[in-house]
Amino acid sequence: MSLSSLIGPQIPFLRRYARALSGSQASGDAYVSAVLEALLADPSIFDREADPREEVYRLFTRLWNAMPINGKMDKARGMNATDRRLEAITPLPRQAFLLTALEGFDAESAARVLDVARAEFDRLIAAAGREIGAQVASTVAIIEDEPLIAMDLESLVEGLGHKVAGVARTRAEAVALARATQPGLVLADIRLADGSSGLDAVNEILEIMGVPVIFITAYPESLLTGERPEPTYLISKPFRAETVKAVISQALFFNELAHPAHRRSA
The missing domain is CATH 3.40.50.2300 (Response regulator)
Known part of the structure; x- marks a missing residue:
């Protein structure tokens, strides 16, 4: 199966996730484009033995977390109510929460996407829960x-x-x-x-x-x-x-x- 046929069906969902993480569709799409460009430059970074959706999100996460700005909580951006609530959750717990709550990954798959052990993923989810509890x-x-x-x-x-x-x-x-x-x-x-x-x-x-x-x-x-x-x-x-x-x-x-x-x- 071609790489494009593996990746193509995942893009609409990845754009949704990127938009939720970044706070705007334009910013999210820029990261999705960067992932696609990286794959075009070096297709070998895509593990064909892995679940295609899980692998696309894993590559996106690697790129996203490599940018120092994404490890910070930025309160200056103009956001709607949904984005402000998401932005109030610290970065890694926010990713863990969105992968499960918005994107529908189970905990094991989401932990692989984030490249963390299951115990660490559970800690991130618990942290997200406490921070959400403080909001609602x-x-x-x-x-x-x-x-x-x-x-x-x-x-x-x-x-x-x-x-x-x-x-x-x-x-x-x-x-x-x-x-x-x-x-x-x-x-x-x-x-x-x-x-x-x-x-x-x-x-x-x-x-x-x-x-x-x-x-x-x-x-x-x-x-x-x-x-x-x-x-x-x-x-x-x-x-x-x-x-x-x-x-x-x-x-x-x-x-x-x-x-x-x-x-x-x-």
């Missing part, structure tokens, strides 16, 4: 009937700088909690203590308020039915703490950008 601190309602899991989730939420509105073990408790606290995010299990459904609880809550929901469940097949709507955020149990942190940050960050008036500070 919110209250989080937890719907979970297992006490130890609920405690773990409370710790993760608070570690990101958010406030736990409360923990509900049943559908009725969940709806009452949401009515009373008006949370900015809901973490929900599917099967609850009294045999009631976390999905039914969430549907009832969403009739009351618009709020992002992350389902954390051992039964993802009960949600992935192939019908619409399906949940935007779904984490399978047993979960990794880093995954939960990353998805919480993603849900709050993008919900805040879409609905800035709905922000609920802790």
